[in-house]
Amino acid sequence: xxxxxxxxxxxxxxxxxxxxxxxxxxxxxxxxxxxxxxxxxxxxxxxxxxxxxxxxxxxxxxxxxxxxxxxxxxxxxxxxxxxxxxxxxxxxxxxxxxxxxxxxxxxxxxxxxxxxxxxxxxxxxxxxxxxxxxxxxxxxxxxxxxxxxxxxxxxxxxxxxxxxxxxxxxxxxxxxxxxxxxxxxxxxxxxxxxxxxxxxxxxxxxxxxxxxxxxxxxxxxxxxxxxxx
Amino acid sequence: xxxxxxxxxxxxxxxxxxxxxxxxxxxxxxxxxxxxxxxxxxxxxxxxxxxxxxxxxxxxxxxxxxxxxxxxxxxxxxxxxxxxxxxxxxxxxxxxxxxxxxxxxxxxxxxxxxxxxxxxxxxxxxxxxxxxxxxxxxxxxxxxxxxxxxxxxxxxxxxxxxxxxxxxxxxxxxxxxxxxxxxxxxxxxxxxxxxxxxxxxxxxxxxxxxxxxxxxxxxxxxxxxxxxx
DNA sequence: CCCTACGCAAGAGCAGTGCTCTCATTTGTG
DNA sequence: CACAAATGAGAGCACTGCTCTTGCGTAGGG
Numbered sequence: 278x279x280x281x282x283x284x285x286x287x288x289x290x291x292x293x294x295x296x297x298x299x300x301x302x303x304x305x306x307x308x309x310x311x312x313x314x315x316x317x318x319x320x321x322x323x324x325x326x327x328x329x330x331x332x333x334x335x336x337x338x339x340x341x342x343x344x345x346x347x348x349x350x351x352x353x354x355x356x357x358x359x360x361x362x363x364x365x366x367x368x369x370x371x372x373x374x375x376x377x378x379x380x381x382x383x384x385x386x387x388x389x390x391x392x393x394x395x396x397x398x399x400x401x402x403x404x405x406x407x408x409x410x411x412x413x414x415x416x417x418x419x420x421x422x423x424x425x426x427x428x429x430x431x432x433x434x435x436x437x438x439x440x441x442x443x444x445x446x447x448x449x450x451x452x453x454x455x456x457x458x459x460x461x462x463x464x465x466x467x468x469x470x471x472x473x474x475x476x477x478x479x480x481x482x483x484x485x486x487x488x489x490x491x492x493x494x495x496x497x498x499x500x501x502x503x504x505x506x
Numbered sequence: 507x508x509x510x511x512x513x514x515x516x517x518x519x520x521x522x523x524x525x526x527x528x529x530x531x532x533x534x535x536x537x538x539x540x541x542x543x544x545x546x547x548x549x550x551x552x553x554x555x556x557x558x559x560x561x562x563x564x565x566x567x568x569x570x571x572x573x574x575x576x577x578x579x580x581x582x583x584x585x586x587x588x589x590x591x592x593x594x595x596x597x598x599x600x601x602x603x604x605x606x607x608x609x610x611x612x613x614x615x616x617x618x619x620x621x622x623x624x625x626x627x628x629x630x631x632x633x634x635x636x637x638x639x640x641x642x643x644x645x646x647x648x649x650x651x652x653x654x655x656x657x658x659x660x661x662x663x664x665x666x667x668x669x670x671x672x673x674x675x676x677x678x679x680x681x682x683x684x685x686x687x688x689x690x691x692x693x694x695x696x697x698x699x700x701x702x703x704x705x706x707x708x709x710x711x712x713x714x715x716x717x718x719x720x721x722x723x724x725x726x727x728x729x730x731x732x733x734x735x
Numbered sequence: 736c737c738c739t740a741c742g743c744a745a746g747a748g749c750a751g752t753g754c755t756c757t758c759a760t761t762t763g764t765g
Numbered sequence: 766c767a768c769a770a771a772t773g774a775g776a777g778c779a780c781t782g783c784t785c786t787t788g789c790g791t792a793g794g795g
Binding site: 308309310389390392393394395406409435436438439441442443444445446449460461463464467468470471472474475478479480481482483484485486487488490491494495498499502 | 537538539618619621622623624635638664665667668670671672673674675678689690692693696697699700701703704707708709710711712713714715716717719720723724727728731
């Protein structure tokens with residue numbers, strides 16, 4: 278009610294944010310599994326039991342990092358795409374993908390937190406689905422722009438079961454895209470995260486080198502697949 | 507030297523295997539991060555310090571599970587493929603991919619161990635690279651059979667940098683496949699693992715349902731991409 | 736046949752973890 | 766000023782990975 282209440286609430290939020298920030302800082306050097314609540318407590322000059330006033334549990338802390346991580350990743354990719362001429366669809370596509378990859382390489386542990394093995398109790402709260410969809414949403418917007426520009430996206434008669442299976446994502450984005458384009462768009466999103474994870478998690482060690490040129494080629498072929506000119 | 511030495515060595519190996527088996531059994535219900543060496547020690551009726559006679563560390567135990575996991579996954583996929591008529595290239599492709607997916611759904615925690623965030627040390631020992639390549643190797647064999655059957659795999663002039671970047675994998679498999687086919691094959695392997703991880707880690711929750719029909723469609727398009735008839 | 740040496744398992748112990756509880760202190764308001 | 770809520774500290778529990786020391790049983794050599 279009073280402004281003092283606001284001040285209090287603000288201070289609380291600031292303290293909580295300081296804790297989350299300290300946790301993210303630690304995440305730069307150690308993996309999610311190593312992240313210790315007691316250590317971040319020491320970093321912010323508190324005793325472990327005190328941070329429980331601001332964060333319900335270690336998992337809650339990780340969840341907060343996940344939400345912020347998705348947001349940071351999405352913002353980085355969007356910024357990269359925004360730097361390209363709107364009419365250059367393929368250029369935007371590459372910028373978006375490379376923006377995501379660059380962010381991932383700069384924040385490998387955060388990427389692992391987002392796309393690695395889910396944390397034990399991970400019951401993907403609703404808070405995460407929207408920030409997690411930022412890049413896919415940009416992909417959809419790109420396809421939308423392509424259609425508006427006269428590009429014919431790939432079409433194909435789909436089995437009813439397949440059409441039904443992608444109904445949720447069709448509804449989520451509320452775009453009028455051909456089913457085949459949706460299928461390929463989802464594949465592109467999968468390829469993007471899969472490629473970055475393979476790079477970061479070492480699955481391409483001894484197979485591809487240097488990684489970046491292959492990644493670009495990969496995303497170029499996905500651009501072909503989704504029908505970008 | 508003596509047979510007694512052999513007996514001893516055998517007993518040692520058996521004991522070690524019992525420990526690894528117990529660990530894998532635990533992995534069926536709890537995630538890799540939760541796997542506690544003390545708990546598996548209790549499972550095999552030992553005290554924690556005793557298992558250190560057989561396993562150097564918790565990480566070593568996880569590494570053993572990783573190697574066996576890659577092997578089990580590869581065997582499952584290969585068995586599925588072997589059940590299909592040799593001449594049915596696309597059928598073999600689908601069987602291989604679905605075999606991998608089925609194994610993953612039956613052993614989600616082991617999949618997370620293989621393709622989720624790498625364990626802290628991330629020092630992928632040489633022991634893992636060969637079993638890890640089982641499925642990719644089958645994919646290469648499939649493409650080889652296609653060529654032998656008169657199929658023309660996709661070809662394309664590649665930039666020198668791209669050709670150079672895939673040189674390691676070209677050499678590893680020692681097959682005479684066109685560069686473009688290698689690029690697309692690597693993409694297919696990435697798509698396969700990415701799709702399964704997205705399913706298991708919940709990244710397709712609320713986007714695709716049911717998952718299986720979409721997965722099949724996805725792998726079908728990858729078969730198109732690599733040039734299977 | 737005894738005695739030694741070795742492999743093995745057990746126990747105690749260290750440093751660390753997540754989390755809960757109680758207690759004191761601070762802080763802002765009636 | 767007094768009261769009450771919010772806050773931080775400390776102790777403590779059960780657990781972890783890992784090390785070190787101790788006792789035990791068996792196999793091999795003298």
